[in-house]
Amino acid sequence: xxxxxxxxxxxxxxxxxxxxxxxIDIQIHHLKPNQIVTLKASRIAEGIKEIHLxxxxxxxxxxxxxxxxxxxxxxxxxxNSIDGMGLFWSLDTTKIVTKNDRSQTVGQVLEPQKLKLSLxxxxxxxxxxxxxRLWKSNQINRISVREKGLVATFFSDVNKEQRPGIIxxxxxxxxxxxxxAALLASHGFSVLALxxxxxxxxxxxxxxxxxxxxxxxxxxxxxxxxxxxxxxGIHGTSKGSELALLAGCYFSDIKAVVSLNGSAxxxxxxxxxxEDDTLPPSWTYNGNPIPYASPINPKKIAVxxxxxxxxxxxxxxxxxxxxxxSDEEIVEKATxxxxxxxxxxxxxxxxxxxGDTVRLSQKAIERLNTYNFAFSYNHLIYAxxxxxxxxxxxxxxxxxxxxxxxxxxxxxxxxxxxxxxxSENLKVNLN
Numbered sequence: 001x002x003x004x005x006x007x008x009x010x011x012x013x014x015x016x017x018x019x020x021x022x023x024i025d026i027q028i029h030h031l032k033p034n035q036i037v038t039l040k041a042s043r044i045a046e047g048i049k050e051i052h053l054x055x056x057x058x059x060x061x062x063x064x065x066x067x068x069x070x071x072x073x074x075x076x077x078x079x080n081s082i083d084g085m086g087l088f089w090s091l092d093t094t095k096i097v098t099k100n101d102r103s104q105t106v107g108q109v110l111e112p113q114k115l116k117l118s119l120x121x122x123x124x125x126x127x128x129x130x131x132x133r134l135w136k137s138n139q140i141n142r143i144s145v146r147e148k149g150l151v152a153t154f155f156s157d158v159n160k161e162q163r164p165g166i167i168x169x170x171x172x173x174x175x176x177x178x179x180x181a182a183l184l185a186s187h188g189f190s191v192l193a194l195x196x197x198x199x200x201x202x203x204x205x206x207x208x209x210x211x212x213x214x215x216x217x218x219x220x221x222x223x224x225x226x227x228x229x230x231x232x233g234i235h236g237t238s239k240g241s242e243l244a245l246l247a248g249c250y251f252s253d254i255k256a257v258v259s260l261n262g263s264a265x266x267x268x269x270x271x272x273x274x275e276d277d278t279l280p281p282s283w284t285y286n287g288n289p290i291p292y293a294s295p296i297n298p299k300k301i302a303v304x305x306x307x308x309x310x311x312x313x314x315x316x317x318x319x320x321x322x323x324x325x326s327d328e329e330i331v332e333k334a335t336x337x338x339x340x341x342x343x344x345x346x347x348x349x350x351x352x353x354x355g356d357t358v359r360l361s362q363k364a365i366e367r368l369n370t371y372n373f374a375f376s377y378n379h380l381i382y383a384x385x386x387x388x389x390x391x392x393x394x395x396x397x398x399x400x401x402x403x404x405x406x407x408x409x410x411x412x413x414x415x416x417x418x419x420x421x422x423s424e425n426l427k428v429n430l431n
Contacts, residue, residue: 009037010127011119017132020113021183021392021415023085024131026069028119031061036075038120039067041087043113045395049098053091053395055079081405088115089408091395110135110142110182133393136182148216151195151202153178155185156226163190164231164426165221167214167247171238171261172206172270174198180235180391187419189426190226192217196243206239207269207280211290214247222253231255231426233343235418238355238387239282241347242266245364246283246290248341255343256425258418261350261357261387264364266292266334268324273306273316275299279324293334298323315354315401322356331363338364339371346378346421348414350385352402357387376425380417382410389414 007030014025031037038058045051057074059067070084079086113133118125136142136155145152153176157163166189170177174197181193194217197203214234222229233256236244241262248257268279279297281289301323305316325331338345347364349357358381365379382389386401392412396404 008126009119009121011039011117011129013117013129013131016129017112017134019137019183019186020133020135020179020394023393026084026087026117028059028061028067029065031065031067033061033063033065035061035065035121037061037067039069039087040118040120041091041115042118043091043115046111049096051093052095052097054094055087055090055092057087079405083408085393087117088393089396089411090404110178135179137186140182140185142178142182145192145220148220149201149213150217150220151200152176152217153181153193154191154224155181155193156190156224160226162226162228163188164233164422165189165224165227165229166191166422166426167217167221167232167234167244168193169196169214169234169236169240169243171240174206177237177240180237183391184235184419184422187423189422190221190224192221196240205269205271206282207271208289209243209283210287211243211246211250211283211285214243215251218247218251218253228426229253233257233422233426235422236260236262237390238262239267239270241361242282242336245336245338245341245345248343248345249337250285250340252342254341256422257341257343257345258421259345259347259361259364260414260418261348261353261355261389263355263357263360264336264338264347264362264367265325265331265360266290266336267321267360268292268294273302273309273320275303291333293330294324294327295330296327298326318354318356321360325356325360335363335367338367339373341375344376344421344425345373346380346418348380348382348389348418350382350387350389350402350407350410352384352386352406354401355387380414382406382414385410391415 012027040056042054055078057077073082078090115131119127141158168181176195178193181191185191221227234244235258237260241259248254269282283290305320308316347361384406389410396408
C-alpha cells in the first residue's frame with residue numbers, strides 16, 4: 001500500500017481492482033490526531049430493480065492521524081466490530097427503483113461490482129475512491145453450453161490448461177448460478193454452472209428432475225480437454241445440495257461433494273402449498289422417483305404455511321420441513337445413502353437457518369459414522385448464521401434468520417474451507 005505524500009486527508013486502499021472473494025486493506029491517511037471522520041460505502045445492485053445500498057463507519061484517528069479498518073472498530077456505524085471488510089457486508093438498502101425495461105436485466109452477466117468509498121469530514125466529502133470487485137479473473141474464459149440437452153455456462157483457463165472439474169448446481173431459484181462457478185474457476189478449476197430447471201427447455205418447476213441429466217453433464221466435462229476427467233467434484237446450494245449428494249451416490253466419477261445450506265434427506269418437489277393429497281418427488285432415476293419426504297401432503301400445515309407466507313408472518317419453511325419430515329420411517333427411506341459417495345464430503349449449515357438444514361444435513365454425518373465411511377467428511381455448523389451463508393464480503397442478508405455479523409463471518413470461513421476442500425481433494429496447488 002503506497003503512502004500519499006500530500007497532506008490532504010485521503011482514502012488509501014491496497015487494490016482498487018480485486019476479486020470479489022479477496023479482502024482489501026483500507027486506511028485513511030493525513031488526519032489530525034484523534035480526529036473523527038466518517039467513511040461511507042455505496043453501490044447500486046443491478047437486476048430487475050435497482051437496489052441502492054449504503055454502509056458507513058465513524059472512526060477516530062490514532063495519534064499519528066491514521067485510521068486502519070483492519071485494526072480499528074468504528075465508534076458508530078452499520079457494523080460494530082474490528083473488520084477490515086465490514087463496510088462491504090454491512091451494506092443496507094436505502095432505495096429501490098423499479099426499471100421500466102426489464103429486457104436488459106435477464107441473465108447473469110458477471111459485471112464487476114463497483115463500490116464507492118467516500119470520506120466525510122464535518123459533513124463534507126473530502127475524498128472518494130471507486131473500487132472494482134471482479135467475479136472472475138482475466139485468465140478465465142466463459143462460454144455458454146447448449147449441447148446434449150444441457151443448459152449451462154463453462155468457466156475454464158483461457159489457455160485451455162487442464163484442471164480438475166467442478167459442477168455447480170443452485171437451489172430453488174432455478175436457472176444458472178454463475179457467481180460461485182466463476183470464482184471457483186479463478187481458484188484453479190474448470191467449472192460448469194449447471195441449470196436443471198426454470199430456464200429454456202428444462203422443467204418449469206423443481207419436480208421430477210432426472211439424475212441422468214447430471215450424468216450427461218459429467219460425461220460432457222470428461223470430454224473437455226480443459227478438465228482432468230478423473231478429478232471431478234460437485235457443489236450444491238440449498239435444494240441443489242440434495243442433487244449434489246445424490247449425484248455423488250449414483251455416479252462414481254464424482255470424487256468430492258460440497259453441500260451448502262442443504263439437506264441429506266431427499267425432500268419433495270417444490271410446488272405451491274395446496275390441499276392436494278400428494279406431493280411430487282424432486283428427483284428420479286431410471287424413471288422412478290428417488291425416495292423422498294414426503295409423498296403425503298400435510299394439507300393442514302400446507303394451508304397454514306401459505307397463509308404465513310402471504311401475510312409475511314413467521315417462518316413457514318421451518319414449519320413445512322418439520323411437517324414433511326415428521327414420519328421417521330419415511331425420513332429413513334428418504335435419507336440419501338451418502339456412504340456410497342466415492343470421495344470426501346463437506347456439509348455447511350447455519351444454526352439459524354429457517355430450513356432446518358443443521359438437522360437435515362446431520363443425517364449424513366450419522367449415516368457416515370454408521371457405515372465407517374472410507375473418506376474424510378465434515379459438517380461445518382455456524383452459530384448465528386442463517387440460510388444466506390455463501391460468498392464472502394457480499395452484503396450479508398440474513399432473511400430474518402440469524403444476524404449479519406455471524407452470517408458474514410460464516411461466509412468467509414466456509415468459502416475459504418470450500419476452496420481448500422476442493423483443492424486438497426481434487427489435487428490443486430494453491431501456491
